[in-house]
Amino acid sequence: xxxxxxxxxxxxxxxxxxxxxxxxxxxxxxxxxxxxxxxxxxxxxxxxxxxxxxxxxxxxxxxxxxxxxxxxxxxxxxxxxxxxxxxxxxxxxxxxxxxxxxxxxxxxxxxxxxxxxxxxxxxxxxxxxxxxxxxxxxxxxxxxxxxxxxxxxxxxxxxxxxxxxxxxxxxxxxxxxxxxxxxxxxxxxxxxxxxxxxxxxxxxxxxxxxxxxxxxxxxxxxxxxxxxxxxxxxxxxxxxxxxxxxxxxxxxxxxxxxxxxxxxxxxxxxxx
Amino acid sequence: xxxxxxxxxxxxxxxxxxxxxxxxxxxxxxxxxxxxxxxxxxxxxxxxxxxxxxxxxxxxxxxxxxxxxxxxxxxxxxxxxxxxxxxxxxxxxxxxxxxxxxxxxxxxxxxxxxxxxxxxxxxxxxxxxxxxxxxxxxxxxxxxxxxxxxxxxxxxxxxxxxxxxxxxxxxxxxxxxxxxxxxxxxxxxxxxxxxxxxxxxxxxxxxxxxxxxxxxxxxxxxxxxxxxxxxxxxxxxxxxxxx
Numbered sequence: 001x002x003x004x005x006x007x008x009x010x011x012x013x014x015x016x017x018x019x020x021x022x023x024x025x026x027x028x029x030x031x032x033x034x035x036x037x038x039x040x041x042x043x044x045x046x047x048x049x050x051x052x053x054x055x056x057x058x059x060x061x062x063x064x065x066x067x068x069x070x071x072x073x074x075x076x077x078x079x080x081x082x083x084x085x086x087x088x089x090x091x092x093x094x095x096x097x098x099x100x101x102x103x104x105x106x107x108x109x110x111x112x113x114x115x116x117x118x119x120x121x122x123x124x125x126x127x128x129x130x131x132x133x134x135x136x137x138x139x140x141x142x143x144x145x146x147x148x149x150x151x152x153x154x155x156x157x158x159x160x161x162x163x164x165x166x167x168x169x170x171x172x173x174x175x176x177x178x179x180x181x182x183x184x185x186x187x188x189x190x191x192x193x194x195x196x197x198x199x200x201x202x203x204x205x206x207x208x209x210x211x212x213x214x215x216x217x218x219x220x221x222x223x224x225x226x227x228x229x230x231x232x233x234x235x236x237x238x239x240x241x242x243x244x245x246x247x248x249x250x251x252x253x254x255x256x257x258x259x260x261x262x263x264x265x266x267x268x269x270x271x272x
Numbered sequence: 273x274x275x276x277x278x279x280x281x282x283x284x285x286x287x288x289x290x291x292x293x294x295x296x297x298x299x300x301x302x303x304x305x306x307x308x309x310x311x312x313x314x315x316x317x318x319x320x321x322x323x324x325x326x327x328x329x330x331x332x333x334x335x336x337x338x339x340x341x342x343x344x345x346x347x348x349x350x351x352x353x354x355x356x357x358x359x360x361x362x363x364x365x366x367x368x369x370x371x372x373x374x375x376x377x378x379x380x381x382x383x384x385x386x387x388x389x390x391x392x393x394x395x396x397x398x399x400x401x402x403x404x405x406x407x408x409x410x411x412x413x414x415x416x417x418x419x420x421x422x423x424x425x426x427x428x429x430x431x432x433x434x435x436x437x438x439x440x441x442x443x444x445x446x447x448x449x450x451x452x453x454x455x456x457x458x459x460x461x462x463x464x465x466x467x468x469x470x471x472x473x474x475x476x477x478x479x480x481x482x483x484x485x486x487x488x489x490x491x492x493x494x495x496x497x498x499x500x501x502x503x504x505x506x507x508x509x510x511x512x513x514x515x
Contacts, residue, residue, distance in 0.1 A: 216403070
């Protein structure tokens with residue numbers, strides 16, 4: 001049994017290590033989303049990226065390989081700016097997020113249907129595939145983690161400021177917010193391959209929310225989120241091996257156990 | 273001639289087509305303790321936000337220490353406590369009070385003096401909850417934390433927007449005593465308040481704002497005005513202010 005597990009790991013090692021690096025990277029951004037009551041924002045971004053990926057894959061043959069990701073990225077960032085338009089016409093943040101989610105999912109499906117991409121490839125976008133990841137994807141995750149650490153070091157005081165202040169004299173949040181959006185988009189782009197469009201946003205919420213319940217200080221929150229994400233990936237891998245489950249689904253179900261555990265802990269603690 | 277710390281010239285501000293501030297001009301000099309009073313919705317907080325560059329005025333100019341607002345760089349010279357400061361803090365917020373109080377160091381690139389920091393903790397009685405999460409604090413405790421945060425970089429000017437809202441009477445009294453102490457040590461203070469009766473001891477200038485600047489002068493001249501009601505024709509609660 002153990003031998004089989006190690007053999008399975010050998011097959012998906014790039015995927016699992018990439019996922020762990022992604023999980024650590026997300027622990028630096030996800031607590032801010034929860035504190036700013038914006039947990040659904042990554043969900044909207046995944047749908048925007050879905051649209052961008054479908055559009056780019058229509059013309060993939062005409063785009064040189066190194067430019068594929070930048071083009072997806074640019075389309076996604078431009079599409080994400082429609083949120084600003086919705087904010088301008090004064091929709092609530094969650095309403096704007098919901099509108100964007102549905103709108104870009106609809107656009108993506110229409111483009112997929114009209115360009116004959118309604119196939120297995122579409123399913124791999126939707127649900128991810130840990131098996132298909134290569135050394136190149138691993139390097140991408142390493143790059144993402146390094147970039148996350150650099151941007152976190154640079155902008156942490158301004159990101160954290162927005163959980164305690166709407167505005168501050170002499171401080172312009174625009175640049176910090178742009179890089180936050182940039183980083184989220186990049187994290188989701190990397191995460192989509194592993195977890196799929198439908199489940200990658202769970203990574204941004206569950207572990208972070210649990211960590212925020214009992215950690216003291218921002219860095220400990222980040223550390224606990226990173227540990228919970230890593231455990232979920234390893235646990236999800238074992239679940240998917242034991243019961244032949246899809247990896248992304250198994251990871252999210254494993255994260256669900258945190259919530260069950262936390263609820264039991266609360267009940268016991270309050271019972272005392 | 274002494275350069276004013278704040279100089280506002282013919283400032284206008286409108287929001288969604290509604291005029292909020294109209295032709296406001298005023299100065300705050302070193303050593304002033306200015307109380308800005310006026311009815312709710314009269315534009316007091318908006319005026320301060322325009323002064324601090326948080327809101328962009330429609331017309332007019334703002335100078336800080338003689339420099340135009342867009343050229344001003346020494347923001348550490350200003351401590352600011354916004355209106356209902358703690359309301360934005362979520363109960364899940366894990367940042368400890370200690371982390372929170374040290375944030376201005378990173379925002380404005382100026383070191384906090386350890387002695388001053390320790391002194392402030394004692395004066396405002398914050399030491400007992402220094403390692404608590406912000407999300408665990410009561411409104412009054414949060415308010416104290418915001419006030420200390422505004423003072424940690426030893427500002428020359430402290431701007432407070434209704435800082436005692438949510439504090440009980442004894443805490444308010446203690447707070448204003450402390451404020452007076454800082455004023456006596458040379459801090460220039462701008463205070464938006466409705467509690468003028470608590471301030472007669474320290475306030476030396478008063479500005480009455482209700483879209484326009486109805487009065488700007490010394491506290492004494494304000495107290496001797498015979499027809500105060502004309503300054504607030506639509507300020508129907510004027511009787512509740514103790515001159």
